[in-house]
Each structure stands twice: as C-alpha cells, then as structure tokens.
Amino acid sequence: MLKYCSKKNKVFLIFTLSGFLLLLLFPPEIKADERIIQWIRIEGTISPATLEYVKKSFAHAREKNIECLIIQLDTPGGLDSSMREIVKLIMNAEFPVVVYVSPRGARAASAGVFIALSAHILAMAPGTNIGAAHPVSLMGGMDEEMKEKVVNDAAAYIRSIAQKRERNVDWAEKTVRESVSATAQEAEALGIADFVAEDKNQLLEKLDGRRIILDEKEITLQTTNVQVSLFEPGFKDRFLQRLADPNLAYILLMIGMWGLILEFFNPGIFLPGIAGAICLILSFFSLQLLPFSLAALLLIILAVVLFVLETQIPSYGALTIGGVVALTLGSLMLIEPSAIYVSIDWKYLFVGVGFTLSLFIFIIFYAIKAQLKKPTTGMEGLIGAVGVAKTDLNPGGKVYVHGELWTAVNLSPDELIKKGEEVEVIKIERMKIFVQRKEG
Numbered sequence: 001m002l003k004y005c006s007k008k009n010k011v012f013l014i015f016t017l018s019g020f021l022l023l024l025l026f027p028p029e030i031k032a033d034e035r036i037i038q039w040i041r042i043e044g045t046i047s048p049a050t051l052e053y054v055k056k057s058f059a060h061a062r063e064k065n066i067e068c069l070i071i072q073l074d075t076p077g078g079l080d081s082s083m084r085e086i087v088k089l090i091m092n093a094e095f096p097v098v099v100y101v102s103p104r105g106a107r108a109a110s111a112g113v114f115i116a117l118s119a120h121i122l123a124m125a126p127g128t129n130i131g132a133a134h135p136v137s138l139m140g141g142m143d144e145e146m147k148e149k150v151v152n153d154a155a156a157y158i159r160s161i162a163q164k165r166e167r168n169v170d171w172a173e174k175t176v177r178e179s180v181s182a183t184a185q186e187a188e189a190l191g192i193a194d195f196v197a198e199d200k201n202q203l204l205e206k207l208d209g210r211r212i213i214l215d216e217k218e219i220t221l222q223t224t225n226v227q228v229s230l231f232e233p234g235f236k237d238r239f240l241q242r243l244a245d246p247n248l249a250y251i252l253l254m255i256g257m258w259g260l261i262l263e264f265f266n267p268g269i270f271l272p273g274i275a276g277a278i279c280l281i282l283s284f285f286s287l288q289l290l291p292f293s294l295a296a297l298l299l300i301i302l303a304v305v306l307f308v309l310e311t312q313i314p315s316y317g318a319l320t321i322g323g324v325v326a327l328t329l330g331s332l333m334l335i336e337p338s339a340i341y342v343s344i345d346w347k348y349l350f351v352g353v354g355f356t357l358s359l360f361i362f363i364i365f366y367a368i369k370a371q372l373k374k375p376t377t378g379m380e381g382l383i384g385a386v387g388v389a390k391t392d393l394n395p396g397g398k399v400y401v402h403g404e405l406w407t408a409v410n411l412s413p414d415e416l417i418k419k420g421e422e423v424e425v426i427k428i429e430r431m432k433i434f435v436q437r438k439e440g
Contacts, residue, residue: 077110
C-alpha cells in the first residue's frame with residue numbers, strides 16, 4: 001500500500017505506526033488524583049488461612065502505595081502462631097494500619113485483642129466488645145507450671161504491644177491474666193480504642209487529620225475524597241477459612257465416621273470409604289485450628305472402632321451401646337469449655353449422635369431378626385417345607401420336596417398317606433425325611 005503514497009505521507013504514516021506501537025508496548029502510567037484506602041475483612045477464627053489472606057493483602061497494599069489499610073475485625077480468637085505473624089505484619093507495615101471492630105455485635109476476643117492493639121489506630125463500632133485474651137491450649141492437658149509460662153509469655157507480649165502503641169498497658173495485661181473485656185465506649189474511656197465510629201463514613205471522617213508515627217516520621221492521614229478498595233480473599237483462602245468452623249469440623253468428622261462404617265458393612269464399594277477418609281482428614285485439619293480436647297477425639301475414634309467391630313462380631317448391641325456412649329461423651333467434650341466463643345451447636349450434636357444411634361438400632365434389629373429366622377437353604381431349610389407324596393407312605397415311601405425326590409417316613413403309621421397327598425417335613429435324620437400329612 002505504501003507504494004501508492006507520496007514520500008511525505010510515507011514518513012508520516014511510519015512515524016504514526018511507530019508511535020502507536022510504542023504506546024502499546026510501554027503504556028504511560030496514569031496517576032489518579034484519588035488516594036486509595038485498602039479495606040480487608042478478618043472474620044471468624046484466626047487460622048493459617050487468615051494469615052495467608054492478610055499476607056496477600058499487605059503485598060497488594062505495598063504495590064498500590066495506599067493511604068492506609070483498614071482491617072474490619074470480628075473474631076472469637078484462634079491460633080497463637082497465626083496471630084503473632086499477623087501482629088508482626090502490622091507492627092512492621094510501611095503504611096498506616098487501622099483496625100475497625102465492626103459491625104455491631106462483633107468482637108475482638110482472645111487472639112483478636114493482640115491484633116486490635118497492634119494497629120496504629122483502633123476504632124470500634126457501637127455494640128462491639130474487646131477482651132478475654134487468656135490463652136487456651138489447643139490440646140489441653142497442660143500442667144500448672146506450663147500454664148503459668150504460657151500466660152506470662154502472652155502477658156509480656158501484649159504489654160509490649162500496648163506500650164508501643166501507647167495504649168492502656170495495665171488493662172491489656174488484665175485481659176490476658178483475668179480475661180477482662182470491655183465495650184466499645186469502655187475501651188475508648190480506658191485508652192484502649194482511639195474512638196467509636198458508627199459506620200464506614202464516620203470512620204473515614206474521624207480518621208481524617210489523625211497523626212501517627214511511622215518509621216519515626218509523623219504522618220497525617222487524609223481520608224476525605226478517597227477511593228476505598230475492598231481486597232477480597234481468593235477461593236482457596238475462603239475455603240480454608242471455612243474449615244475453621246467447629247460445626248463444620250464436627251459434621252466432617254461424623255460423615256467420615258459413617259463412611260468408614262458403611263465401607264466395613266459393604267466391603268468393595270469404595271465410594272463410602274474414600275469419601276469418609278477425605279472427610280476425616282479435612283476434619284482433623286479443622287480441629288488443629290480449634291481448641292479441641294484430645295481425650296474427646298480419642299473417645300470418638302473408640303466409638304468408630306466399636307461400631308466397626310459390631311459389623312464383624314455379633315454382640316447383639318453391646319458394642320453399639322458402648323460406641324454410642326463414647327460418641328456422645330466425645331461430642332460433648334470435643335471443644336474445650338474454656339474456649340467460650342468457640343463451640344459446636346447443640347443441634348449438630350443431637351443430629352450426629354441421634355442419627356448414628358438410629359442407624360445401629362435399625363442394623364441390630366434386622367441382624368437379630370435374621371438370626372431368629374429359620375434357615376431357608378441346606379438340609380435345615382427343609383424343616384417345615386411342604387412336598388408331595390410320590391408313593392404311598394406306609395410308613396415309608398418317596399416324597400418330592402424342593403425339587404428333589406427324598407426317601408420319607410410317615411410319622412403317623414396308623415394314618416396312611418396316599419400318593420399325591422401333600423406332606424410337611426418335620427425332621428431330617430441321615431438323609432431321610434420324616435413327614436406328616438399337611439393339615440388343611
């Protein structure tokens with residue numbers, strides 16, 4: 001096409017195409033006048049999945065050069081290791097971090113207290129609370145000396161956080177040692193929370209103009225006319241976080257148990273066994289994120305063993321009763337009672353134990369019924385069978401029964417049984433059947 005253009009037009013066209021190509025390869029950076037605030041939500045149990053989500057949000061915040069990061073917090077607590085990593089991220093952040101305990105009815109309990117206090121600014125919505133940070137062992141069974149060490153370590157850790165952020169150190173230590181808690185208004189009065197904000201708009205309004213120290217430099221927050229960008233967790237993070245629900249952990253445990261039991265009842269089906277094993281593994285993953293009792297878990301495992309033995313050894317209900325008792329006690333004790341914000345809903349406990357009990361009552365009923373039922377195969381299966389006399393029985397003769405011709409003896413020799421009459425088998429001895437005339 002260029003050969004039909006003039007030289008001047010050719011030069012212009014070449015420069016235009018070159019410029020367009022450079023724009024495609026190296027697009028100019030568009031600097032928005034709006035400042036960006038990144039908003040993330042931490043909800044539910046603090047777990048490795050929560051930590052992964054927070055790490056990703058911090059990395060994203062660094063790339064966007066944000067004004068500040070706001071963490072909307074609502075948690076009953078969680079793993080100490082995950083909490084400490086999140087606190088480290090906040091304490092070493094290159095940008096201001098605000099924790100907002102919200103919405104109404106939310107709480108920052110246990111591990112959530114540490115996260116809340118580590119923020120540069122802590123805000124709370126009305127109707128929320130903070131506190132009860134006494135450490136709880138995931139496995140239980142710590143002796144008094146070990147408990148004292150754990151509490152002292154947590155108390156020192158929360159004191160250091162409170163001192164760094166210039167918050168009420170005495171109250172912070174009490175929330176670990178005495179499990180004290182405070183409402184949003186009380187926290188503000190005690191010097192724990194910086195202020196109370198009704199909603200997001202009021203939060204941004206109260207944040208505007210606030211001064212904080214970041215890397216030994218004073219920074220003034222500007223939160224008017226800002227773009228608030230919500231950083232959502234990915235599917236993997238949401239899935240793993242969902243597993244930290246104690247109700248889901250219990251449901252998976254029950255499904256896994258039923259799957260294995262069904263596999264033992266019907267070996268070779270594979271699907272119940274495979275599904276059960278997967279659910280059990282997921283349940284164990286969930287439980288490691290929760291304050292569970294090892295003794296309770298062992299009781300539930302014992303229940304599974306007893307139920308499986310019931311399928312192999314006829315105990316007429318003894319093993320099942322033991323299994324149901326173990327399952328009930330294990331279910332009630334599974335979550336540590338000291339974990340006041342984490343528990344299994346009673347309806348799931350009732351359904352889990354009730355369904356298992358009903359299932360085995362049904363199985364035992366039919367097992368006993370089968371045991372009491374008279375044999376229908378083999379020589380014993382002939383007892384009570386009806387046949388036809390092929391000869392006169394006076395007292396001996398031939399009888400056709402169950403498709404076979406048998407040598408038969410009339411048990412009532414005074415009553416002649418004629419050929420063609422129906423007879424009933426009474427007993428069998430040495431390949432000879434003893435019969436009598438069928439009444440009616």
